[in-house]
Amino acid sequence: MGSGFRLRLPATSANLGAAFDTAAVALDFHLEIEAEVAESFSIIATGRNADLCSVTDGNLILTTYCELLEREGIVAPALAVTMHNQIPLGMGCGSSAAGRLAAIALAVHFGGLGWTSAQILAEACVQEGHPDNAAACWLGGLVIAACEGRTVHAARVEPPQDWRALVVIPTTPLATSKARAVLPAEYSRADAVANIQAASLLGLAFAHGRGELLRPAMADRVHQPYRMEICPLLPSLLPLAGSHGILGVALSGAGPSVLLIVSGPDAVVDATSAVLETLGDDADAEILVTSFEHRGVTLNQ
Numbered sequence: 001m002g003s004g005f006r007l008r009l010p011a012t013s014a015n016l017g018a019a020f021d022t023a024a025v026a027l028d029f030h031l032e033i034e035a036e037v038a039e040s041f042s043i044i045a046t047g048r049n050a051d052l053c054s055v056t057d058g059n060l061i062l063t064t065y066c067e068l069l070e071r072e073g074i075v076a077p078a079l080a081v082t083m084h085n086q087i088p089l090g091m092g093c094g095s096s097a098a099g100r101l102a103a104i105a106l107a108v109h110f111g112g113l114g115w116t117s118a119q120i121l122a123e124a125c126v127q128e129g130h131p132d133n134a135a136a137c138w139l140g141g142l143v144i145a146a147c148e149g150r151t152v153h154a155a156r157v158e159p160p161q162d163w164r165a166l167v168v169i170p171t172t173p174l175a176t177s178k179a180r181a182v183l184p185a186e187y188s189r190a191d192a193v194a195n196i197q198a199a200s201l202l203g204l205a206f207a208h209g210r211g212e213l214l215r216p217a218m219a220d221r222v223h224q225p226y227r228m229e230i231c232p233l234l235p236s237l238l239p240l241a242g243s244h245g246i247l248g249v250a251l252s253g254a255g256p257s258v259l260l261i262v263s264g265p266d267a268v269v270d271a272t273s274a275v276l277e278t279l280g281d282d283a284d285a286e287i288l289v290t291s292f293e294h295r296g297v298t299l300n301q
Contacts, residue, residue, distance in 0.1 A: 004036035004082075005109050006300040007102050010140065010293040011087040012094030013167070013259045014132040017218030017250035018198035023144045024094070024136035024253075026293035027165060029086040031098045033061075035106055038080035047085040060096065064103035064127065069111045077110050090173025092253030097133035100124050101297060122150045133253065140296030142206045159292040160209040166260040167252055167288040168233055179254035182226045191221040211263050214248030215241040218261075224251055231255035233285060 009031045014024035041062055045053035056062055061081070069076040087095045101124045108115045115123075117138070124134040131145035135154045145154040198219050205213035218241065228235050234251055237258045241249040245262050252259040 004034045004080075005106065006032070006034045007105055008032050008298045009098040009102055009137055010094075010296065012097060012133045012136040013092070013165070013250075013252040014094065014130075014136070015220070015223065015250060015253060016202060016259070017220040017224065017248065018195045018222070019132075019144065019202050020195070020199075020220070020222045021130040022132055022146065022199060023142065023202060024132035025142045025159060025165075026136045026140045026296060027093070027167070028291045028293045029093075029288070030293075031087050031095070031102065032084045033081060033102050033106075034083075035079045035081045035110070037077045037110065039078060041078050041081075043081045043083065045083045045085060047083075048087065049085060049089045052089060053083060053085050060099040061103045061106070064100050065107050068104060068107040068123070072107075072111065072113060074111045074113075076107070079106065079110065088169055088173070088257075090175060091169050092174070092251065092255045092257045093167065093169075094133040094137055094253065096176070097124065097128055097137050100127050101134060101137055105297070105299065118152070121154075122152050125152050126150060136296075138297050140294050141292065142203075144203050155203075157203070157207045158294055159206055160211070162263055163209075163211065163247070163292065164262050165290050165292060166262060167290060168237060168258045168260070169286040169288060170233055170256050171284050172256065174230060174254065174256040176254045179223075179227055179230065182230060183223055184226065187222060195220060195222050211247040211261075214261055218248035218250045220250065223254075227251060227255055231258075233258045 010026040011029050012024045012026050016023050041056050043054045066076040087093050089095045104120050104123050121138045125131040128134050131147050131152050135145035136143040139156050141156045141158050143154050143156045198217050201217040205217045238249050240246045246260050248261045250259050
């Protein structure tokens with residue numbers, strides 16, 4: 001990449017089981033973008049889903065960029081964009097949050113908006129409709145976030161150095177809107193209390209490196225039971241939590257991918273073998289071995 005405005009945004013895995021629309025962790029695979037003012041809009045894309053990323057009509061990044069500057073009363077300068085994408089689209093790995101944050105950062109830079117980091121994050125959270133993915137992507141690490149109007153309250157911790165992540169990615173994507181459509185409008189008090197307990201435990205498990213707490217801390221009764229049918233990897237992978245060096249298992253975001261948190265450098269091999277055995281011969285899924293990203297978004301101008 002050359003000398004334009006450059007961004008590097010990590011993938012994210014949200015919810016982490018019980019912390020629905022609240023917690024997410026940044027992962028060490030990225031969307032990298034460089035842009036400069038041009039006579040017309042263009043995108044050259046490499047990496048995952050390059051064919052989709054290179055389409056300018058209806059492109060999430062370009063649409064968000066133009067709409068935001070139009071809202072602010074600024075004519076959007078056309079951009080020549082080069083991107084390398086490692087985040088699978090529609091798989092629950094935070095591709096939309098990364099794309100929206102990229103678009104907002106581009107609008108702030110090329111539109112001369114002068115926004116602060118907090119304003120960029122707030123805008124992304126409003127557009128996403130929930131703060132978890134955007135906050136983890138922007139800040140890195142494990143982030144627990146809440147919105148109060150356009151104010152984002154976020155706290156982050158560094159995940160333990162010896163924890164790693166596996167993301168099991170099926171072949172067919174799932175729209176977040178479809179994943180949300182299967183959720184009930186109301187929950188029992190027992191289910192609500194169980195999730196409050198687990199989500200509270202989750203933050204402390206990360207902060208104190210208490211891997212033995214992740215299995216109960218990632219147990220969910222609000223969204224995962226209702227998404228089992230449309231996320232078929234989940235039922236076979238959930239029982240692995242607490243064995244084979246696997247500390248916790250949850251849907252990655254709204255699915256259909258599944259996140260496994262494992263401990264120790266050697267546990268990755270054991271956990272991968274366990275997942276392959278569980279999937280059997282008929283499940284065509286990619287197992288991505290990764291780590292947690294501590295830096296969040298990086299900008300170079």
